[in-house]
Structure formats: C-alpha cells, structure tokens
Amino acid sequence: MxxxxxxxxxxxxxxxxxxxxxxxxxxxxxxxxxxxxxxxxxxxxxxxPPPSRLVFPDHGIYTGAYIDFGDNEDAVTLDAIEDFEKLVGRHQAIVASSSFWGEQNFPRKSMEIISRHGSVPLLYWSPWDRPYVQGRGPDRFSLKAILAGRWDAYIDQWADQARQYGKPILVAWGLEMNGTWFPWSGHFYGGGRRLDHEAPKLYEGPELYKKAFRYVVQRVRARGADRLLFGYHANNMSIPYERWNRIWAYYPGSDVVDWLGLSVYGKQFNDGERWGTFHGVMDAAYRDLCRLDPDKPVILAEWGVGEFPKAGNKPQWLRDAFTAFADQYPRIKGAVYWHERWQNEDDTYSNLRVNSSPESLQVFREGLAHPYWVTQPLYR
Incomplete structure (x- = not known):
C-alpha cells in the first residue's frame, strides 16, 4: 500500500x-x-507557495470524513481516501485522523498524503497513552503532568514539526472532555467539586481542563505554528448530565479557540440504548455550543449512526440530517462523517459506515450531491 x-x-x-x-x-x-x-x-x-490561511465558506458546508484508519486512527492512505470518495461520489474537503501522544511524534506523512490529495487535515491530538483503552483514567499524560511541564519537550517538538510542515491543519485537542471515557475528562479530576463556594460555577475538573488546553495551545503558538486552527470539540451529550459537566463549563476562552466542534452520534451499539432521531441528538447541543461564542464557525467534527434495523431506520436518520444541514444550522461550516465498522467486546458489531446497507449508501450519496456542500478547502 x-x-x-x-x-x-x-x-x-x-x-x-x-x-x-x-x-x-x-x-x-x-x-x-x-x-x-x-x-x-x-x-x-x-x-x-504552500496554502496560506484556511477560511470557512460564507455559504455551504465543507465535506469531510474519518475513513477507518486503523486502531490508532492514524494509518492514512491515499487508496482509502480515494475509495471513500468514489463510494460517496464527492471529494472530501476535510480528512480526519488522530495523533495520540503515546506515539510521541508529529504525523507528517499522514498530513502530506491528505494535503497533496487536495484536502485539509483534521487532527484529533489526544493526550493518551498506549494501549489506548477507554475508561481507565489519567495516564502519564495527565492534565497535571502537562501543566507541570513534563511534556514541554514533546509539545515543542510537535509544534516545530507542524510549523515546518507549513500548511493549515484543523486541530482538536482533548476532545469529548465532557464524557467519562477519555483520561483528560473532568470526571477524573475532581469533577463537580467547587473551587470556591462564592463562585459556584467554577468546578475542579473543568477548570483543570481549561488550564491545560490554554497551556498547550499557547505553547504551540509560541513556537510559530500559526497555521494550526484549534477547535474546542465537545460531545453532544454530557455524561454525567450535571451542571458542572455541561459543554459551557469546559470552554477555555475564545482567544485560544478558532472553531467550535461537536461529536453527534445516533445509536452506536446493539444494546438497550434507545434509537434517537438526528434532531434529538443534535439540536440542544448545537444551541449550547453556539452560545459559547457568537462568531466562531462550527464543525461537526464527528457524526454518524450505526445500522440496527430492529431499533431504527438509519437511512431515514441520514436523510433527516442532510435535510437539516441545508438550512437549519447556519453556523455549521464542516461535517466529518465517522466511516468505521468495529467489533465490540460482546462480539457484536457497530457499523457506522456509509455503505452499511445499500439503502444507507444511496441516501448518503443523494445527500452529499446537494449544492450546499463545499468539496475543496478555501484559502486566502
């Protein structure tokens, strides 16, 4: 390959x-x-001349996808990108992959493959150590270790290589912090314990996350990596759904955030989870995210739904999403579909791929054919 x-x-x-x-x-x-x-x-x-500043479309939405790049989400290949584009019938303006801190490198090769293809990379930059198992709590890349300066050399090296790469990258650092599955989640750092009883909106977990986010972004920018656009990427549903863990509680400030991101998924597992409509999982989170800043562009940094015919209708879920994208979410400037199929511990499968059924693929292709989709990154 x-x-x-x-x-x-x-x-x-x-x-x-x-x-x-x-x-x-x-x-x-x-x-x-x-x-x-x-x-x-x-x-x-x-x-x-390399591409200069990435800009978001005044009208329309960037096409985008994560395309099942392996267990570490970083095995980017041109074949995979081209095969997906043939499958859906449109070029992808954004192609997503991951950069886990446990790898201790900047994924230059992956970035080059994506940019040479004519797409802009979206990089999930996650302070996570091997073996990358969810729900285990903090590892050696804990928020406290980051703030203590233990990983300054790695951050600097990563930033220097990003600067040398010299092209725009959308970066989502510490994504879905309002859940309980990733080790940087506020849940593991005091959660809802108040920092000051006279300031009840300040809680230990979210405040530590905000400090770490600001620390990392400011350190990267200080190295001159000025073509990186950092996103604040939250999960649509806060788990636990408590005041201290809401989307707004983790926002680190508009001076260190270039775009607002959201993960929006329908049913992913063949369990007792009920089938949720697209509007049911999208609308409230979209409103909460937009309230953080009136001007920042919004990207659906991950979206998708599994194929579970006994629970719900995936083609209709997708159809509702594409219909709504046309005119109901004017702040959305990019949407990155999570095209993956995986086996769960109970031997069931979660199939979010666009071609999980012929009907789902047909709806996806029809939806992506709408003229509001922007298939090439815009620069100035």
Missing part, C-alpha cells in the same frame, strides 16, 4: 514537469529522465 501511494504521487508530478518542457509524458521517459528530472521537479515543487 505504501509503495503504491509513493509511486502514484511521484509519477504524476514527473508527468506534469515533463509536459511543461515539451517531452512525451510516459512512465518510461520518467524513469530515463533520472536524477536530473527529479531535481527539476523538486525545485518546481519547492517554488510553489
């Missing part, structure tokens, strides 16, 4: 370079051209 991607990318660039100097574009001539042709092509590539 890696070899195929590399060969395809280099071959197409060589052909364009040779065509400009009047030679026949063929694989044999590309090979014969040898090192000199490669040097010319690299020089031409280096001379091209």
């Amino acid at each position: 890696k070899t195929d991607i590399k060969t395809r990318g280099i071959g197409s660039r060589r052909c364009r370079s040779l065509a400009r100097i009047g030679l026949t574009c063929s694989l044999m001539l590309c090979l014969i051209a040898g090192a000199g042709g490669c040097r010319q092509d690299k020089a031409a590539k280096a001379a091209e």
Whole structure:
C-alpha cells in the first residue's frame, strides 16, 4: 500500500514537469529522465507557495470524513481516501485522523498524503497513552503532568514539526472532555467539586481542563505554528448530565479557540440504548455550543449512526440530517462523517459506515450531491 501511494504521487508530478518542457509524458521517459528530472521537479515543487490561511465558506458546508484508519486512527492512505470518495461520489474537503501522544511524534506523512490529495487535515491530538483503552483514567499524560511541564519537550517538538510542515491543519485537542471515557475528562479530576463556594460555577475538573488546553495551545503558538486552527470539540451529550459537566463549563476562552466542534452520534451499539432521531441528538447541543461564542464557525467534527434495523431506520436518520444541514444550522461550516465498522467486546458489531446497507449508501450519496456542500478547502 505504501509503495503504491509513493509511486502514484511521484509519477504524476514527473508527468506534469515533463509536459511543461515539451517531452512525451510516459512512465518510461520518467524513469530515463533520472536524477536530473527529479531535481527539476523538486525545485518546481519547492517554488510553489504552500496554502496560506484556511477560511470557512460564507455559504455551504465543507465535506469531510474519518475513513477507518486503523486502531490508532492514524494509518492514512491515499487508496482509502480515494475509495471513500468514489463510494460517496464527492471529494472530501476535510480528512480526519488522530495523533495520540503515546506515539510521541508529529504525523507528517499522514498530513502530506491528505494535503497533496487536495484536502485539509483534521487532527484529533489526544493526550493518551498506549494501549489506548477507554475508561481507565489519567495516564502519564495527565492534565497535571502537562501543566507541570513534563511534556514541554514533546509539545515543542510537535509544534516545530507542524510549523515546518507549513500548511493549515484543523486541530482538536482533548476532545469529548465532557464524557467519562477519555483520561483528560473532568470526571477524573475532581469533577463537580467547587473551587470556591462564592463562585459556584467554577468546578475542579473543568477548570483543570481549561488550564491545560490554554497551556498547550499557547505553547504551540509560541513556537510559530500559526497555521494550526484549534477547535474546542465537545460531545453532544454530557455524561454525567450535571451542571458542572455541561459543554459551557469546559470552554477555555475564545482567544485560544478558532472553531467550535461537536461529536453527534445516533445509536452506536446493539444494546438497550434507545434509537434517537438526528434532531434529538443534535439540536440542544448545537444551541449550547453556539452560545459559547457568537462568531466562531462550527464543525461537526464527528457524526454518524450505526445500522440496527430492529431499533431504527438509519437511512431515514441520514436523510433527516442532510435535510437539516441545508438550512437549519447556519453556523455549521464542516461535517466529518465517522466511516468505521468495529467489533465490540460482546462480539457484536457497530457499523457506522456509509455503505452499511445499500439503502444507507444511496441516501448518503443523494445527500452529499446537494449544492450546499463545499468539496475543496478555501484559502486566502
């Protein structure tokens, strides 16, 4: 797979370079051209100005997807992206993947694959250690360790490589903090204990998260990585659903947030969970998120629903979503569908893929064909 991607990318660039100097574009001539042709092509590539600032569309919504990039959500391949686009019939303006802190690197290769394809990366940058098991609580990348400066060298190295990459990236740091499954959740850091009885809206868990968010973003920006756009990415449902754990409680401030993000899922597991309509899981969370800042663009940084015919109608759920996107959520500027199928511990499957059934795929393709979708990133 890696070899195929590399060969395809280099071959197409060589052909364009040779065509400009009047030679026949063929694989044999590309090979014969040898090192000199490669040097010319690299020089031409280096001379091209990289994309500048990503902007959100005044009208319409960016297409986007996470495309089942493996257990660590980082095995990005061009084949996977192209296959998904053929499946749904539209180019994806945003392609999402993860950068877990346990890997201790900046995923330059993945970012290059996505940007060369003509998409902008959305990177879930998660302070999470191997083996990446949910519900275990804080690990070595705890919020307290981050604030104590123990991971400054890693943050700086990651930021430096992002700056050297030089192209826009949407970054969601510490996502879905208002749940109980990730180790940076406020649930694990004092939860709803008040910091000051005279200020009842300040709670230990959310306040520590806000400090860590600000610390990381400000440190990255101080390294000159100014083409990163940081998002505040919450879950649609706060669990536990208590005042201290609401979406607004974790907001770190508009000076360190470039966009507002939301995970919105319908039924994901074949259990006793009831089937929820799209509006039922979307509307209240969208209103709460928009109240945080009147001007920030909103991205559905994750959205999807499983195929459970005995519980509910996935094609109708998708149809309702696409109908609503057209005119009911004017702040939404991007929507990233979570295209994945996985096996659960009880041997059941959760199939959120757009082609989980022929009917679901047909509805998805029809919905994505609407002209309000913007399929290419916009820059200025």
